Amino acid sequence: MRPSLGLAALLAAASLLAGACSSGEGDGAGSSSGSGEALASPVTVEHRFGTTTIKEVPKRIVTIDLQWTDVMLAMGVEPVAYSVDSLMPESGPPWQELPGGAKALALDDGVPVEQILALEPDLVLSTYSLNDEETYSLLANRVPTIVGPKDETQVTPWQDLVRTAGKFLDRSDRAEEVIGSVDEKVTAAATEFTGLKDRTFTLAQYIVGEAVYVVADEKDGSSLLFGGLGMRLNPDVLAEGRKTGDTRVNVGTERADLLRADLLVFLVNGGDESDLADIPGFADLPGTVALLDYPTVVGLNTPSPLSIPYVLDELRPKLAEASGGGA
Amino acid sequence: MAAPERTTAPPNGRLAFGLVTLAVVLAVVSVVSIAVGARSVGLGVVLDVVGGNGSGSSDHQVVAARLPRLFAGLLVGAGLGLAGAVMQGVTRNPLADPGLFGVNAGAAFAVVAAISWFGVDEPLRYVWFAFAGAAVVGAAVYAVGSMGGGGATPVKITLAGAAVNAVLLSVTTAVLLTDSATFNQHRFWTVGSIAGRRGDLVAQLAPFLLAGVVLALVAGRLLNVLALGDDVARGLGQRVGSARALAGAATILLCGAATAIAGPISFVGLLVPHVARRITGPDQRWILPYSMLLAPVLLLGSDVLGRVVAPPGEIQVGVVLAFVGAPFLMVLLRNRKLREL
Known part of the structure; x- marks a missing residue:
């Protein structure tokens, strides 16, 4: 009991600042949903728990983990909900200006699947907090969901995330602008x-x-x-x-x-x-x-x-x- | 390991010689724990520091930082070993462990409460909470175990300890789950470790441990009488209640201070008295000093192991002990009829 509590704590600590998300590209079959406009070619993203295909431009995006929240904001997209890092100041990361309408999700008790599904999102994005396959399946059975890469201690370059976002938002031009200016x-x-x-x-x-x-x-x-x-x-x-x-x-x-x-x-x-x-x-x-x-x-x-x-x-x-x- | 069960103790001369040998072994392990670590340093540097002429180079600083760690290991080891022996003696329960009195759970809860509710964030200050938590909970378990007819019987103490443990663990977990800032601070305290414990912290708790050591060693004769059963003990003129109270006080001092220094460390208090008893036979006056010297050998040895098995990282001694202790315990269980305590 005691050692396992310790190990869990250790893992939580290790994953605190580690984490990852990778993104692939190309065509492929897979899940899709929503009623947004269709993408010219579906976007397939490879990740830790498989591949996810996005066929329509998502309108209601939930971002779990800071990197995706930031990428969406940089792309001019307001997530319907975003995760909060409880170790950050209460006003959030100093570089972030969050839209008032978005819902803040606490991850203290794990990823709040029911809260997320209640928002009827058409895409869920995570890098490292969505790290167990069962929780992933609960979400992915209902909503296209993207998580981090196979090596969970690796962090995906933000440029890759922006390019992936550019593809599924059908705004690759904007993605290159964002990357270029940084x-x-x-x-x-x-x-x-x-x-x-x-x-x-x-x-x-x-x-x-x-x-x-x-x-x-x-x-x-x-x-x-x-x-x-x-x-x-x-x-x-x-x-x-x-x-x-x-x-x-x-x-x-x-x-x-x-x-x-x-x-x-x-x-x-x-x-x-x-x-x-x-x-x-x-x-x-x-x-x-x-x-x-x-x-x-x-x-x-x-x-x-x-x-x-x-x-x-x-x-x-x-x-x-x-x-x-x-x- | 198929040694026959000891019914008679070895002669005192041999036991005394064994004790001296054990002291030498402990001295050797202590030297090893100064010389061996995550960073390898030359023997010259080690001798410099031990001789008191460290030059202040970073190698010297590394070795110097191993000294409080050694003292922490010696005190915590001796404390847990003795406390385990006293607990097993007084409760006549072979699986008794300092955790049984709820001491670890009490200390952990007090630290969490200190950080979360009282905003205490200095290790030097919240060790007092740990110590107080251990003492209060230990005393409460003992008091609950004494209620009703028959006084503080082993079975009642065991049950009271298990119940209090469960309650405290739930409350602690509830606080940690709802307060991640506290979790972040308390995290280092959930795995027992003697690394990074500063000299002033260890020195602050040393008097309590030393007082506990004296009490425990004095209690040896009383435990021998208690081992005969309450009725016989009373027949021999022993005041059973006060003997148990003395043993309980020693245990609380020892485990409270040890846990305040190192956090929760399992297996030492459970395992070491069994090993000691194997060597000495049933006389508590020998079991106690053997436990006191054996336990720091196990603790420091495991700590050194944790420093070298996963370079360039270290593994906390609490985790190493879980791995080292479990198979050790199984061997003991196979080879000894535990109920013949």
């Missing part, structure tokens, strides 16, 4: 801080009293911003990722050496700065250390076209420092 900001930052080129970055969180989790995959959705700035992952971290096969590697508090980077972006999850004393050597890390708050790190970890510009602004002083300081 990419422009990233490119501008890369030009401004040319010193970042080939410097190393690490994105990590310390779940207090438990473990440090370090992103160890350059292709993960959370790494792409740093890649766009010309930065690289610490090779030692990459090696650990390959060894363990995890996108987010569980690192003991004694291994501050794996946090060494020219730019360390770090979250103390479930505590405050004083908890950094649990990590011997943290204070002596050589590079620039950006200790950020929960929303900003979530905006980096599960990035969206709305969170990236916000995060870039928040990181700006630290980017300048890492770009200037010799390393």
